Amino acid sequence: MNKHLTLKVYLLFFTNLFLLISCSSDQDSEEYQLIPEEDEQYSGGKNGTSFNTSEEAFGFFSTHLSAEQQSDFGIGNSFFRQSWVAAPASTTARDGLGPFYNAVSCSSCHFKDGRGRPPMFNGELGTGLLLRLNLPQTDAHGGYLPETTYGNQLQDVAILGQDKEGEYTITYQYFNETYPDGTQVELRKPVYSIINLNYGTLSGSVSISPRIANQMVGMGLLEAIPETTLLGYQDISDANGDGISGKANYVYDVVTQTTQMGRFGWKANQPNVKQQVAGAFSGDIGITSSLFPNENIPTGFNGSTIPNGGTPEISDETLQKVVLYSSSLSVPARRNYQTQQILQGKEIFNRLDCAKCHIPKMTTSSTYYIEAFRNQVIRPYTDLLLHDMGTELADNAPDYLANGNEWRTPPLWGIGLIPTVNNHTYLLHDGRARNVEEAILWHGGEAATAKSNFKNLNQADRQKVIDFINSL
Ligand code: HEC
């Protein structure tokens, strides 16, 4: 190794790039090999990663759960997967569906614990896209008021004998984005219309926020990240002048009746997995719980003659099992993470500023209630903070502190297996992106520089970034 190379090795190690120089006998050629970081393949930490790359890849529990937790996971799984039915029914543990809902089970939207997609044709139901509705006025807790008649979500199905709330249609506007090298990529932007409303007109000031069902992996690990770690990434007034701010959402916790940092959902509007799950039971399936004891029905609808499935319809005990299930699905391990193509893609990803929001690595707390997820070094590729992503991605629907331009950085772990598990490649909050490249090209606002950095790469380097993301 010549002196120059030795110095380079030294410097690279101490800038933490973990590069290894493979010395060539030819002193003129300074080709070097990138090597992975130690344990880089364990995206969900040693205890929260599974090594299955099949279509079941998102469905595994952590083998470090206690025996009791593993059994609860199994029961939670069955309540997640199986269909709820209208009351009264012989399966009383699973009745109470509706009267208004979007899907009969969690897994119809989170199919195989994976990612939903927009409908392929208008009227296709239960694919995992729903429309949130709200008004510009806030309530006492800083949340935005639900739409006066239809509440905070359009429910496009109802039980037999009742009229659904309404339907929506999507039309796409197509346009091209051009790279400096002349390559063109077609993008499509959805436009929503709510139609066939059965319970009166929508308030004129309603905002519509489309949301796609996320993949379910690693929720407990995200919940276990210490709040101080996440707040450390906040830079609300962009004090460091890098154009990227990032702010935490603060939302209402219905159990403790306090304001808490939001972590879940595309606008981080849920403080914890439990409230997210209970909210899904209420809004998406029409199942009441102790957290949300009232049926989610249009204002003025008389539901008194419709039998319910108990008060509440899901017991605290069963709810807790679905919460445990939802919290402990393992994150798939990285694939091909040691190849030069992907290591180079990772290096470019970091250099382009992508990693300023999609934070590669953090450590979970030492006190989280699921012991297996304590002290885990995880690689979620998110900061769970809100970022202004520009007007093109905006839904103009505020959600607590999130304004109409702001979205939570989604974790990128598992993203490369969505095609295997869910048989599609649709990304972003509304599934408008038809692949990773389109998702990147939709970045704007605080991510505008990262996007233009990406656009300025040559085709081979762009592909490296895309291949890296697909290895997550
Ligand atoms: C109608 C489709 C649909 C159904 C049914 C559904 N979900 Fe979801 N789920 C979504 C959508 C959409 C989001 C994103 C919500 C948002 O951004 O507000 C989501 C988000 C989540 C999240 C948070 C994901 C994240 O990355 O922050 C969890 C956990 C979750 N759902 C669990 C469940 C459980 C458990 C059930 C069954 C009780 C369920 N969901 C039923 C559509 C659905």
Ligand code: HEC
């Ligand atoms: C300013 C913060 C920020 C930066 C910088 C950033 N992103 Fe994102 N990224 C986001 C947010 C927020 C979303 C979700 C936007 C939405 O759904 O509307 C997102 C979405 C994505 C998605 C789709 C994820 C999914 O689950 O659907 C991919 C892929 C992605 N980003 C890759 C990148 C790459 C590559 C770069 C660098 C070129 C980058 N991001 C830079 C914040 C950022």
